[in-house]
Amino acid sequence: MATANEIRLAVLDGDGIGPEITAATLSVLNAAAKRTGLTLRSKRALIGWKAYEKDKSTLPEATLKALDAHEGWIVGPTFAGEYPKDDPMRGHPNGFIRRHYKLFANVRPVEAWPQLDPLVPDVNITVLRENTEGLYPDRNMAWGYGEFKPRDDVGLALRVITGEACERFARFAFEFARAAGLDRICVVHKRTALPQTDGIFIGAFERLQNDYRKIAIELVRIDTFSSSFPRNARHYRLVATTNLFGDILSDQASGLAGGVGLAPSLNAGPEHAMAQAVHGTAPDIAGQGKANPSALILSTALLMRWFYQRTGRTACRAAAQLIEDAVRRTIESGATTPDLGGSASTTDFARSVIRSMAAR
Incomplete structure (x- = not known):
């Protein structure tokens, strides 16, 4: 049975630097949860290349079931249209998630x-x-695509607003x-x-x-x-x-x-919300411990604020504020990853954020 301050999360590592920054994000979120009285329950699931290698789909049925069972999701970056052509998601698993779960607010x-x-x-x-909705042809039709060419030199695009x-x-x-x-x-x-x-x-x-x-x-x-x-x-x-x-x-x-580089993002719907950084997979530095996890950490703070907005649980808002303040202090202290001029690894940065929380 869920407790009053229990948060259920599905965690999808994604591609490239995704596993590194997702691990760092979870460590920070767990530390914030302990300090604010939240109980986290998380389940790992596959998305992207690893999912395709295992199940021939970048968003397999097992992952969809995990998403169904959890209100909040932390999702690492995925490639954009770079998967095999036989992928059922047509190379865009995130787009399918937004449409399928009606994540109407970015x-x-x-x-x-x-x-x-x-x-x-x-x-x-x-x-x-x-x-x-709007002028996006992949999401404004019951079926098919919202751009048309009645002849080779004429294109029509449909804008839908309801x-x-x-x-x-x-x-x-x-x-x-x-x-x-x-x-x-x-x-x-x-x-x-x-x-x-x-x-x-x-x-x-x-x-x-x-x-x-x-x-x-x-x-x-x-x-x-x-x-x-x-x-x-x-x-x-x-x-x-x-x-x-x-x-x-x-x-x-x-x-x-x-x-x-530091830009967070949240896609929210009636029943679910997805924390996902704006930046991409950065395959050139994947596995080297150089990736900056700040954007995904801050996206997860947005997810906690969504839980507060949805449920009124003040512990969620407190966790979000704790995370945001600690990231700011850590960056201001200079304990940063190489993209910001520092020498900290992905894990080192997350540990510095956690220490900053403890100092308050």
């Missing part, structure tokens, strides 16, 4: 770290991206703001050019605002945001937008903040 916090030599040093923004998905996402955004103690959401759109679809998206936020009277919404056109954000980054703390715009804006923010 959470991308972006912060400027001095160690990354940021172009805009005061970037501190979270981009919330609706993750299931009221149901927008309201679900808008409520998530308001709840996220409330849990984070923020009083304003910047809703980025292009209603002037897309009056029907972006009108539906904006309307969802406007209808729900009476339920969240302490949280204001600010409507900003995508072009206005893109030009003003680099000049006035402090104004924007929380952005909510559609799929393609969110994909672009989160990368714009990361570029201004110094890159994606």
